[in-house]
Amino acid sequence: MTITTDEDVSAEPTPPPTKRQRRAASIADAASGGVRTILIKLLLLGIVDAIAVYAVFVLALQEEWIVLGVVVAVTAIVNWIYFSRTKLPAKYLTPGVIFLVLFQVFVLVYTGYIAFTNYGTGHNGSKEQAVSSLMASSLERVPDSPTYGVTVVDQLGTLGLLVTDPDGEVSVGTTEQPLQEVDNAELENGKAVAIDGWTTLSFQDVIARTDEITELAVPFSDDPNEGAIRTPDGSNGYLYTSTLEYDEAAGTMTDLTTGTVYSDIGTGAFTSEDGEELLPGWQITVGFDNFVRAVTDTRLAQPLVYVTLWTFAFAIISVASTFFLGLFLALVFNDLRMRGRKFYRVAMILPYAIPSFLSALVWAGMMNESFGFINQVIFGGASIPWLTDPFLAKVSVLIVNLWLGFPYMFLICTGALQSIPDDVNEAATVDGASPWQTFRHIKLPLLLVSVAPLLIASFAFNFNNFNVIYMLTNGGPRDTAAPIPVGFTDILISMVYKVAFTGQNRDYGLAAAYSIIIFIVVAVISIIAFRRTKSLEEIN
Numbered sequence: 280m281t282i283t284t285d286e287d288v289s290a291e292p293t294p295p296p297t298k299r300q301r302r303a304a305s306i307a308d309a310a311s312g313g314v315r316t317i318l319i320k321l322l323l324l325g326i327v328d329a330i331a332v333y334a335v336f337v338l339a340l341q342e343e344w345i346v347l348g349v350v351v352a353v354t355a356i357v358n359w360i361y362f363s364r365t366k367l368p369a370k371y372l373t374p375g376v377i378f379l380v381l382f383q384v385f386v387l388v389y390t391g392y393i394a395f396t397n398y399g400t401g402h403n404g405s406k407e408q409a410v411s412s413l414m415a416s417s418l419e420r421v422p423d424s425p426t427y428g429v430t431v432v433d434q435l436g437t438l439g440l441l442v443t444d445p446d447g448e449v450s451v452g453t454t455e456q457p458l459q460e461v462d463n464a465e466l467e468n469g470k471a472v473a474i475d476g477w478t479t480l481s482f483q484d485v486i487a488r489t490d491e492i493t494e495l496a497v498p499f500s501d502d503p504n505e506g507a508i509r510t511p512d513g514s515n516g517y518l519y520t521s522t523l524e525y526d527e528a529a530g531t532m533t534d535l536t537t538g539t540v541y542s543d544i545g546t547g548a549f550t551s552e553d554g555e556e557l558l559p560g561w562q563i564t565v566g567f568d569n570f571v572r573a574v575t576d577t578r579l580a581q582p583l584v585y586v587t588l589w590t591f592a593f594a595i596i597s598v599a600s601t602f603f604l605g606l607f608l609a610l611v612f613n614d615l616r617m618r619g620r621k622f623y624r625v626a627m628i629l630p631y632a633i634p635s636f637l638s639a640l641v642w643a644g645m646m647n648e649s650f651g652f653i654n655q656v657i658f659g660g661a662s663i664p665w666l667t668d669p670f671l672a673k674v675s676v677l678i679v680n681l682w683l684g685f686p687y688m689f690l691i692c693t694g695a696l697q698s699i700p701d702d703v704n705e706a707a708t709v710d711g712a713s714p715w716q717t718f719r720h721i722k723l724p725l726l727l728v729s730v731a732p733l734l735i736a737s738f739a740f741n742f743n744n745f746n747v748i749y750m751l752t753n754g755g756p757r758d759t760a761a762p763i764p765v766g767f768t769d770i771l772i773s774m775v776y777k778v779a780f781t782g783q784n785r786d787y788g789l790a791a792a793y794s795i796i797i798f799i800v801v802a803v804i805s806i807i808a809f810r811r812t813k814s815l816e817e818i819n
Contacts, residue, residue, distance in 0.1 A: 324361055328354060337435055353377070394791035397547050397565050400784045401558040406543075409561040410525055411454070413532065413549075414503045415496045418519035427508060428470035429516035431485055431492055432477035438488075440497045441479075442508055442516060443471045451477065457498040458508065485513040523557075532557060569792035578762040582774070589673070590770040594741040597680045598734055604681065605688025606726075610718075613696050624693070631686030639750035642679045667756050669767040676768050680747050684737070695729045696722070731812040738808070739801050743772045771797050 331354040338347040357377075360369045396402075404412075428443035432451065439453040441464065449471040452458035464471035473479045485492060496507040499518065506520035524533045530543035541549035541557050548560030573579070608627055612620050630638065645652040646665035654661050665675045699722060707717040748754055754769035754777065764777045771793065779790035 320361060324358060327357060340435065340437070390791045390794055393787055394569055394795050395564055395566060396562055396788050397560075397568075398562050398788045398791075399786040401556075402547050402560045402562050404559070404561060406561040408455075409548075409559050410503055410532075411498065412559050413523055413557055414521040414525065415454070415507060417522045418496060418507060418509065419522060420509075421506070421518045421520055424518040427516040427518075429508070429510045429514060430470070430472050431480045431495075431510070431513050432474065433480055434477050438491065438495055439477065440495065440508060440510065440516060441471045441474055441477070442497070443469070449474075452497040452508075454495060454497065457500050480513075489513070565788065569788045570796070573789060573792050573796060582758060582761040582763060582765045585767075586765060586769050586771060586774050589768070590742060593673075593676065593680075593744075593770055594738050596677055597684060597741040597744070598737050600677065600681045601684035601688045601737070602692075602730075602734060604685040605690075606692045608685070608689050609692035609696055613693060624689075627689050628686040630682055631690070635683050635746050636750045638683055639679060639747050642675075642682070643751050646675055666752055669756055672752050672756060672768045676747060676751055679751055680741070680744065683747065684741075687737075691730055691733055692726065695726045698729070699725050728812075732809070735805050735808045735812070739805060742770070742801055743797065744770070745772050745776065748773045749776070 331350055334350050335347055338344075338350065357373060360366045360373055425445050427445070430441040432439050432441050434453075437453055437455075439451055439456075440458075441449065441451050442458060443449050443466075447469065448460060449462070449464040449466075450458040450460045451464075451474060461474060463475055465473040480488070492513050493509070493511055496509050496519065498507050499505045503521070503525050506518050508516045509519050510516040522535050524535055525531075526533070532541040532549040533539070534541070539551050539555075541551050541555075544550050545563070546556075546560075547563040547565075549557040574583075611617070612623050612627070614620075617623075643666065646654075648654060648662055648664050648667060651665070653665065654663050663671070665671050703721055703725075704717060707721055712720070748768060748770055752766065752768045754766035754773045756768075757764070757766045763774075764782050765774050769777070775790045775793045775797070778793065779785055779787050
């Protein structure tokens with residue numbers, strides 16, 4: 280009997296590291312060591328920190344303390360991770376996580392927030408900004424106003440006025456910040472011409488930005504009723520007072536010329552007794568009002584119905600047509616008896632290799648009624664309104680989307696067909712099944728198991744396929760009877776775009792509510808379709 284002692288155990292040789300362990304060690308050493316690596320790391324972190332410091336200054340001036348705290352915390356965490364020698368996985372994950380939060384999570388959360396507000400034309404800022412804008416828009420020069428010495432200054436892109444009053448006191452302010460007295464200004468002939476922290480604009484800069492400078496109104500004090508300083512020439516300033524009088528305690532705005540009193544009634548704007556609003560107003564939370572208005576507003580009801588129906592038709596027909604054409608071509612070019620299959624396959628995927636927006640623009644040119652290639656060459660000079668007739672415009676959109684989408688389905692179906700074992704086809708042939716029966720009862724069910732999730736994804740994509748609609752028809756032809764700028768080929772997402780970004784009244788809150796409704800619809804359809812896909816797998 281042999282007894283193993285601790286000395287014998289410790290004397291056993293350590294097994295050599297595996298290839299995987301050696302590779303991991305080399306990656307770790309490369310990530311944490313080496314002069315060149317350290318220099319590159321310091322350079323990149325220096326750029327990140329410089330951007331963060333600039334953002335901190337800008338946010339501090341705008342008093343965005345929450346965002347400032349987030350920037351400082353993220354910057355500190357990034358520096359801690361990349362200066363550590365033990366946080367190797369985090370070094371690779373951090374950039375992706377930051378971009379994910381910025382471009383996905385933040386966008387979704389902010390869209391959800393906007394959907395519960397009245398954010399839009401006339402309701403873009405805070406109440407204080409609305410009051411300041413209203414007072415500034417109704418300014419009139421005081422007839423006996425003294426002349427103030429003025430120097431135009433700039434701080435991080437924000438214009439301001441360095442003002443010297445007749446008594447020699449110097450103050451500085453911007454449109455957002457009232458005049459504040461300073462004592463460190465540089466004087467020249469009794470007039471302040473420069474101040475620390477600000478850049479004095481040269482004469483050439485003042486001339487180049489004349490329109491911007493003449494519109495600049497710097498509040499005289501925290502009380503908006505005391506007026507503002509404006510300059511017509513960038514050198515001399517005068518006191519202007521508003522024809523509106525603001526009563527902060529009562530929450531009213533009075534028009535001194537007519538005597539009309541506008542009150543804050545909780546709708547995000549000063550409103551008179553007869554319902555007239557003073558715009559701009561301010562942003563407020565409206566709860567589910569946007570969602571209710573999205574489905575009950577009589578102005579939107581009619582276009583919303585046919586746009587929704589067309590959106591479903593467009594998505595379903597696009598998925599079906601691209602799938603069946605791609606499947607047909609995959610079956611044809613999967614036949615081993617066909618010569619030159621590789622060249623044909625390359626030709627089939629060329630539409631997929633060209634950017635979709637560029638292809639849509641080319642098709643728009645070819646479908647032009649007057650000089651398009653299709654009318655002039657294929658139809659011998661016919662005048663077919665491909666893009667201006669409501670029905671033909673829909674057909675044109677479907678044709679172009681078929682052209683753009685079938686190569687993807689062709690690639691997917693080709694790969695799925697090649698993954699089906701040859702034994703299955705041989706067994707069917709031995710059992711006496713015809714080619715159609717083999718395809719119908721064997722190939723197609725097996726194909727759908729792998730392709731069905733992609734069909735669901737394709738439906739979700741086409742449901743929100745903004746590019747082809749916008750580039751080909753811009754949603755047209757226009758429905759002149761609709762109260763909003765919507766056309767006969769608009770789908771929901773392009774209609775949302777027009778609600779938010781076109782026309783005189785842009786309603787971002789309503790557009791955000793529509794976006795959430797679209798997301799819910801697509802999510803519900805996808806969940807149901809995925810459940811059907813699972814049942815399809817069980818059948819197979």
